[in-house]
Amino acid sequence: MPKSKRNKPYSLTIPKKKGLELKTKLLQDVRNCIDKHEYVYVFSVRDMRNSKLKDVRTLWESSRFFFGKNKVMAIALGLTPETEYREGLHKVSAQLKGDVGLFFTSEPPDKIHKWFNGYQECDYARAGNKATHNVTLPQGPLSQFQHTMEPQLRLLGMPTAMDKGVVTLITEFEVCKQDAVLNPEQCQILKLLAIPMAIFRISLLCYWQKEDSSFTQLCALEQEATVLTASDEESEPNSQDVEPGSPDRSVD
Template identity: 40%
Template sequence: MARSKRNKIVSLTKTDAKGKDLKKKLVEVLRSAVDEYKGLYVLNFENMRAAKFREIRMDWKESKIFMGKNSIAQIALGRNPEEEYKDNLRHISKKLEGSVGLLFTNRKKDEVLKYFKNYAAADFAKAGAIPTEEIVLQPGVLDFPVTMLDTLRKLGMVVEVDDGTVVLRSPITISSVGVPLTPEQAKILVKLDTRTIDFKVKVEASWENGKFKEY
């Protein structure tokens, strides 16, 4: 007879009563989602953007997306054959590291894979981002307010005000491949309306009816 994997007693580590109750509730919510939805997917987020993430939630509003507290999710799903809530969920737990989330859905697997394979949203790079292209501004009129002169000069830009407009007098490299962006550079790229990164979501693995698959 197959052993039951429900109602497992799991350790939530030492914590105060309130924190322990919250963790226990989260475990119950995740296990309830496993029972409610036929498919479970591990999503890996690259260049996470909150606004874009909200758009994805709206596209999948009949499903459930969980992100955060990877360690609690691992407890809920189980980390080994003895703990796992259902067969092979331990393999999903092993994928829960870094900027990842769980998608619980009743949509067909082909639809899930196609959606995220084709999903990409361009956005502005933040300070500290590593550029993959070189951006050079050539001399000429810049579409910046005069109030930004100090910021532009901090970047080493030779700028002047000519008849109420900002004019660049010599070429300047705004971003270099492999060199982290400074806060000033990131601000300039926004003003230039130059989106240099893509928010992407990759399906790392799936689980359905006890079957685990890695992508």
């Protein structure tokens, strides 16, 4: 006989939620880094890849990266001059909007800017990215592919067939056009062709210095910088304007 559902045990205890605990830990970790390091940077990422960001984190193991949960990090820094953890940090918290993160370091700014301005890694494009150039395959054999790949290529939309055991394009095939938005099939074809069209790059938006509590706003191309002291008047950020980051993108 099947077991009766009436005999199924039910737990009467209330499970403990870890959300508040994790947010409290993140807040404390951010403030510990403020006490430990001399500089706090806000950075943005182009063509985000978790593996690439982890590689950068490894290269800068003496520093600390936080990416995700912007609202919690903004609260840790302080949203207003009255609630900021240290003088001038409310200007940093106002920058935490969108796909940005915090970078804590004690290395001098010249070294930091030179390295990040020169760092970039190529990767394969994902659906939604724009093609950087035209890619068209001529009619004829595709000797780089094994014969077992032919069904997969046809499913991706390529007009292929087997000719004497060799994967062959029946007609000329246009994979993508420059500046056109790529779909998943095009991205997969470009990956199979070993053609990267994405560049992982980290841009520094601004930084705060502990020594004099100064805030420096950096331009996108790192060509100019405007230095503001902590005593300069500036409109206070609205906590409702700070967008929280996704929890799965957090990097400690």
